[in-house]
Amino acid sequence: MTVISSHKDPEALTLTIVAEFNAGAERLWQVWEDPRQLERWWGPPT
Numbered sequence: 001m002t003v004i005s006s007h008k009d010p011e012a013l014t015l016t017i018v019a020e021f022n023a024g025a026e027r028l029w030q031v032w033e034d035p036r037q038l039e040r041w042w043g044p045p046t
Contacts, residue, residue, distance in 0.1 A: 004018040031037045
């Protein structure tokens, strides 16, 4: 994953991150839909 840009808006309490992935959209949605896969992608095993 390559982060292209990020923008924080404290008033709206939002953080927007634009990134480029070496995978298709379908694969990325599979990761977001499965808590176990998302857990592995989002952070370290511990």
